[in-house]
Structure formats: structure tokens, C-alpha cells
Amino acid sequence: MKYIEVTGWGNHRKHLLPLNKIIDFTFEDKYTTLSLSSGSHLNIIENKEQIEEMLNWHGAKIVNYDTIVQYEEERSATYERMSDLYMDNDELPF
Numbered sequence: 001m002k003y004i005e006v007t008g009w010g011n012h013r014k015h016l017l018p019l020n021k022i023i024d025f026t027f028e029d030k031y032t033t034l035s036l037s038s039g040s041h042l043n044i045i046e047n048k049e050q051i052e053e054m055l056n057w058h059g060a061k062i063v064n065y066d067t068i069v070q071y072e073e074e075r076s077a078t079y080e081r082m083s084d085l086y087m088d089n090d091e092l093p094f
Contacts, residue, residue: 004054006034009043017042019058025051 002019009031017034024035027048034042046054052062 002058004051004058006042006044006046009045012045015042015044019055019060025062027051 003016004019006015006017007013008015017036021037022034023037025048026033026035031043032046032048032051034044036042048062055061
């Protein structure tokens with residue numbers, strides 16, 4: 001099971017949270033609120049960048065639709081550039 005260690009906003013206690021129990025993040029200016037599958041909420045001092053680094057360590061990312069669209073555009077542009085480099089328009093690819 002994968003865990004992240006976070007620090008409570010009010011009491012500065014350390015908490016180990018399993019990633020599969022976190023269902024929501026709310027990023028505020030001075031703290032972050034985590035919603036857990038048990039219905040509990042936990043306010044922590046870690047910010048969005050720190051949370052993203054912890055998730056990245058475990059091979060997870062926070063994505064939204066804009067991130068997916070940007071990835072698809074970059075992938076398509078890369079494919080077109082690679083096609084131009086390796087194939088002459090007059091030649092068949094085989």
C-alpha cells in the first residue's frame with residue numbers, strides 16, 4: 001500500500017495517509033484540506049506543489065481535462081515532426 005506523510009495544520013502532528021483513501025483535495029492559501037473515503041476531512045500544511053511531488057514519487061499525478069488536451073496536442077505535434085524527419089512525402093513507409 002502507498003502512503004504519504006502529511007502534517008496537521010493546527011497541531012503539527014504527522015499523519016500517514018494511504019493514497020487509496022484520499023478522495024479529494026482542496027487547496028487554500030494557507031492550508032490544504034484532504035477528504036477521506038471514511039467521510040473525514042484533514043487540514044494539512046502542505047501546499048499543492050508538495051502534494052504533487054509526493055504523488056509523483058508514487059507514480060501518480062493530479063490531472064484535469066486541460067492537462068489531457070495539452071498532452072494530446074504535444075503528442076500529435078511530436079508525431080508530425082517525427083514523420084517529417086523520417087519519411088519523404090514521395091516515399092512509401094515500407
